[in-house]
Amino acid sequence: MSSHQISVTINGEEHTREVEARLLLVHFIREELGLTGTHIGCDTTSCGACTVLLNGVPAKSCTVFAVAADGAEVTTVEGLGNGGLHPVQQGFTEKHGLQCGFCTPGMMLTSKALLEENPDPSEAEIRWGISGNLCRCTGYVNIVRAVQRASELMKENSDG
């Protein structure tokens, strides 16, 4: 068993901690740092509730060791809006892109990365893009509308 000093920048703030090698990134985020917006759903790399942006790309934080994230930049749902609501959060709010809300943080982070890469996705591309994030409420119709609305808002922002 080994422990290691790691520094991870989460939502722009660097955190240095001594961690056991087996500590998972999701537990580091939730338990060491108290950022409980990142959820644990299936615990088996299937559902995507624990999705964070790891160096800008969506990653299932239940399947990354914290020690392997040493030096990384992580964005969680707490860091999504910068003072106000991010267009993705605004889209989910306006289009009611959630029912119970458990999948929502992961859903929004995946959607943010999707829209940055493809600002005007078709419905099929959105469904494909979020296929690694499961909504047990099956609220996909409104989630897709929310991502479409976020796409409009992001375009308006960049035009303005």
Added chain:
Amino acid sequence: MIPPSFDYHAPDTLEEASRLLLANPEAKLLAGGHSLIPMMRFRLAEPAALVDLRRIPGLSGIREEGGSLCIGAMTCESALEKSDLVQSRYPLLADTTRVIADPVVRNLATVGGNVAHADPGNDHPATMLAYRASFVASGPSGRRTIAASDFFTGPFSTCLEEGEILTEIRIPEAGPGSGGAYQKFERKVGDYAVAAVAVQLQLDGGRVAGAGVALTNVGLTAIQAGAAEAALVGSDGGDAALDAAAEAAAAAADPADDHRGSADYKRAVVRVLTHRAASSALARAREAS
């Protein structure tokens, strides 16, 4: 679920990684971790140490060189999806990477990990067999190149020796008249295949001059279906040849009854998927002629 304790190493060189593997016989390599970490959480794997490859330079990238498409072992699946080279010239590989797990997993899961983990349910092994790919391994006694057909020795087993590390995958460079396709039948996004079929064809003057056919998750390893390849080679790619190849592939499958279906059902799936994959591969090869 918390994985068991282990010692963690993140060496800067392949030599150091090899040395750590030799010094710790119970150690495992960590690449993207998307097979290994779930296995550790289920306590199906309890390695005493992990040797993380992430700090070793030069293990990621996609390029054509010396007659091959060279893919670094640590290249993630999403990089294949985003590669214009792969998308435009290697349709079998492009098909395959798109159906591995799900988009979020593909951001971290690596091509080398998918190959070296040698899960019979993994998708790259069949694709590499159909491509006649080879694998470069680095170890205590230097580098060697291994044909895909020699690599997979059993479920989760390869011919890699102690201290050897897969560093690169080499696929013969796509030429005029080549094309391929991967057809996977899965119950839902992210699941392993009920069955899947990889077909790679080379046309010459309208006839099939070379064929690779391999099967996923219908045996203890990915299976190269030699009789199906023979049924295609020399043919004009007409229905009779495709039917014969499909029958031969179904006969080469050695599936088990499980929660994804009965052995007979899976053989029937292989038959249908082989027909579809060969048909799509032919169309693509004609387009590239």
